[in-house]
Amino acid sequence: MNHATKAYAATSPDSGLGPYAFDRRDLRADDVAIEIDYCGVCHTDIHFVENDWGMTQYPVVPGHEVIGRVTAVGPDVKGFQEGDTVGVGCMVDSCRSCSACESGLEQYCLEGMTLTYNGQDRHDGSITFGGYSTRIVVSDRFVVRVPDALDPAKAAPLLCAGITTYSPLRHHGVGPGHKVGVIGMGGLGHMGVKFAKALGAEVTIFTRSEAKVREAQKQGADHVIVSTDEAQMEAAADTFDFMLDTVPVQHDLNPYLNCLKYDGTHILVGLLEPIEPPLDAGGLVFKRRVLAGSLIGGMPETQEVLDFCAEHNITCDVEMLDIRNVNEAYERMKKGDVKYRFVIDTATLR
Amino acid sequence: MNHATKAYAATSPDSGLGPYAFDRRDLRADDVAIEIDYCGVCHTDIHFVENDWGMTQYPVVPGHEVIGRVTAVGPDVKGFQEGDTVGVGCMVDSCRSCSACESGLEQYCLEGMTLTYNGQDRHDGSITFGGYSTRIVVSDRFVVRVPDALDPAKAAPLLCAGITTYSPLRHHGVGPGHKVGVIGMGGLGHMGVKFAKALGAEVTIFTRSEAKVREAQKQGADHVIVSTDEAQMEAAADTFDFMLDTVPVQHDLNPYLNCLKYDGTHILVGLLEPIEPPLDAGGLVFKRRVLAGSLIGGMPETQEVLDFCAEHNITCDVEMLDIRNVNEAYERMKKGDVKYRFVIDTATLR
Structure with missing residues (x-):
């Protein structure tokens, strides 16, 4: 099993690696539970899966270009409700009180943002799992609304390649x-x-x-x-x-x-x-x-880019991917052989 | 004779190298003739004298931190008159019509500025000579006014070290x-x-x-x-x-x-x-x-820095230099042994 297989396996019900990707936390007061429909595949995913930067904690569930539908919200959540189409990008938390966070530049949080995967949850210390999965639970501040005018599959890469x-x-x-x-x-x-x-x-x-x-x-x-x-x-x-x-x-x-x-x-x-x-x-x-x-963008600007794309009829050029072919997709990406972003159809994971 | 001597020799009446530094052009309509009192010594001078950049045209007369008094002006000159204390910095001309020049950023002139020394005059093609000299003739656009409140000797380095x-x-x-x-x-x-x-x-x-x-x-x-x-x-x-x-x-x-x-x-x-x-x-x-x-500054900002220094009582820390000791000064500068700028007292040249 190579590293890419390991990444995939962690998201697969028959992987034998346990229920990592499916055992998401119970909702906190500001949490949004999301049923994932699509997840873009970013070159960064390959770096983490193959531990190129020496910081991967296995098993890793990559994916930070996540599009899905809200299935439940915590009691304090005001901006989202069940059925909303939403997105999650490269980060799922930050300190929320430093000068960067207060400026809506959570990616430059002085304490460091919490990455969507291979990050460490600020509350319980657990390792975060990303979007090559069927579900994800994220604090509402780090969830964006996907405008109706956008094709959700083609919107997924806007959450990293787009905002970047x-x-x-x-x-x-x-x-x-x-x-x-x-x-x-x-x-x-x-x-x-x-x-x-x-x-x-x-x-x-x-x-x-x-x-x-x-x-x-x-x-x-x-x-x-x-x-x-x-x-x-x-x-x-x-x-x-x-x-x-x-x-x-x-x-x-x-x-x-x-x-x-x-x-x-x-x-x-x-x-x-x-x-x-x-x-x-x-x-x-x-x-x-x-x-x-420049590094990705803050949460207000991540919402802005989705709205901008809806207004200007912009989406990413994507090739839909069956999760079972993720290893081949990684190999093709290494050769630059994709126009221009793979997007996992999460239906192939269910 | 080392290169530094060569530089000095070119400015000396008994150098045998000819009257380069003294034979300044007749006044053009917008020219200001200046009797030089002080000239700062910049590390760039050493690079030119020693041909470190392979572009020196000998004989070279360095010096681009020039302070003196106006002795004559061409018929079109409005802003200066005989007796004014004035300064000349790193450039003496530019195309004057490109977007940079029109923005007062002559140092970024799209055709290239004319350097105060080792540059090429845009009118007659002659090589420019700098401020290790008793006189200089410069178009009024490239002359700045030295406020009365500034000590002229200590103001000289403002024209390069200061504006930079x-x-x-x-x-x-x-x-x-x-x-x-x-x-x-x-x-x-x-x-x-x-x-x-x-x-x-x-x-x-x-x-x-x-x-x-x-x-x-x-x-x-x-x-x-x-x-x-x-x-x-x-x-x-x-x-x-x-x-x-x-x-x-x-x-x-x-x-x-x-x-x-x-x-x-x-x-x-x-x-x-x-x-x-x-x-x-x-x-x-x-x-x-x-x-x-960032490279020096444009002419409006060069005037601004002099005015700012007058207002805030700022000058350069200088050590006065007899031109006959210029070679020793260069050697000391190479060791960082000057607090903080040598300024030639031009009286020692006369």
């Missing part, structure tokens, strides 16, 4: 008149294109391969630049206001920095490793450019 | 309630402390050496952290709004990033090289931190 790209574009004020480059065309990148377009910007996809140009155009980009073509990159020097960099592996940032105007901003949302080849400080100093990071 | 640290603090909105760290305590760093204090921030100097703590306190810092002391650095984690990093050589940025709150900003004003050890992208992403560059 929407939040920095909003935070940095992207809008009409701006030229935005999107680097990487996976689950995050293709959402970034949709959001930047909807916000009124002129959008260019940077792709390493000539073969992907057509697909990039299909995603609605105004322009495509093949980043391995030095002439194209040189022609783009000093022309962009923003770069949204969704690439999750080490890559040379300097050619992209060079494409930014003075005061331009390069936003990292995928990379968590040391920046190599090394970042050229002169590329920042000589043009007052900025390199910024 | 003032501009990013203003641009990023540093003010009361902010905690600012200043990294490096040389010509730039000690000015950064004065500005951040005057802007109302709580200021901490980071120094590598216990021996410099007392000197750091003398500079007006509220706190001093010895950056080589891991316990002190760990205690400072997540507590700063801004870092003003004036260190001009490669150094590990990650321990300082770790001291920033979420949404905190690390500002580079000294480093122009590749960032090594590599910057940890996770340090930016997990806290939405920002790494920003």
Whole structure:
């Protein structure tokens, strides 16, 4: 049994690993019980399942792009009722009283947010289990409403891939008149294109391969630049206001920095490793450019992105997944072979 | 004759190298002729004199912290008249019509600013000569007024060291309630402390050496952290709004990033090289931190910093220099042995 199987097994009634995913806690006063319908598969799930970051606590039940229906609520819950279609993203709790939490930026909670899976519950110390499951119980502050206009299956990835790209574009004020480059065309990148377009910007996809140009155009980009073509990159020097960099592996940032105007901003949302080849400080100093990071989004903004998508008719491009094929899906994701997000149909788990 | 001697020789009447520094152009319609009284010595001067960047055109006359008196003006000059005390900083021209120039950010001119020395005049193609000299002729747009309240000798370094640290603090909105760290305590760093204090921030100097703590306190810092002391650095984690990093050589940025709150900003004003050890992208992403560059300041802001200094009684700490000792001064600067800026007394050149 490989790690991915282990992840799946933990969610399966015949896994022999016990009832981890099904034995959810009794409702606390502010809890919402959710019957899960769909769960997006994020690359982060693979990292946890395979313990790439050395912090996985097995058995792990991944999944932080969760869509379902409310089946019960605790006595203090005001905003949700049975039957509501709702979502749960990357976090299920935070301290709720620090400056970040009070600003609705729970992802930057000074005490650390509680992750939706492989996190530690703040009340009973138990390890949290995620959305590759049939049920989940979450405090109402960390539950969002899914607008009727959204297809629930295609809305699932908005809870991580969506908010991760929407939040920095909003935070940095992207809008009409701006030229935005999107680097990487996976689950995050293709959402970034949709959001930047909807916000009124002129959008260019940077792709390493000539073969992907057509697909990039299909995603609605105004322009495509093949980043391995030095002439194209040189022609783009000093022309962009923003770069949204969704690439999750080490890559040379300097050619992209060079494409930014003075005061331009390069936003990292995928990379968590040391920046190599090394970042050229002169590329920042000589043009007052900025390199910024961004992590998912807070709960008010997670609700906002769903509402924004409903209003602008935006969803994620998804491929529906039978949970029994999750291991093959992981292998395909490692090769970038999915357009653009797998979403588990939870019916296949029942 | 070493390079520093070469630099000096070019400014000396008996150098045998010709009248480069003295044969300044006839006044153009918008020109201001200036008799130089003082010129600060910037570390950049050493880089040019020694051709560290491979772009020096000898003979070079360094100096871009110039203070003097107006001796004549061209017919179109409205803002200056004979006898005015004025300053010239790092640039003497730009295209004047691009978006940067129109925003008063001539240092980011899309065509490139004309440097005060080792630049190329936009009209006649001649190489520009700087302030280690008795006279300079500069277009009025690139001349600033020195308020009466400022000691002219101590004002000279405001034109580079001063504006370089003032501009990013203003641009990023540093003010009361902010905690600012200043990294490096040389010509730039000690000015950064004065500005951040005057802007109302709580200021901490980071120094590598216990021996410099007392000197750091003398500079007006509220706190001093010895950056080589891991316990002190760990205690400072997540507590700063801004870092003003004036260190001009490669150094590990990650321990300082770790001291920033979420949404905190690390500002580079000294480093122009590749960032090594590599910057940890996770340090930016997990806290939405920002790494920003900044280069001197535009002409309106260069005037502003002089006015600000007059109002707040701020000047640079200087050591007066006889031009005949410039080589020794360079050697001392390489060892960090100056508090905090040498200023050439131009009387020693006459």
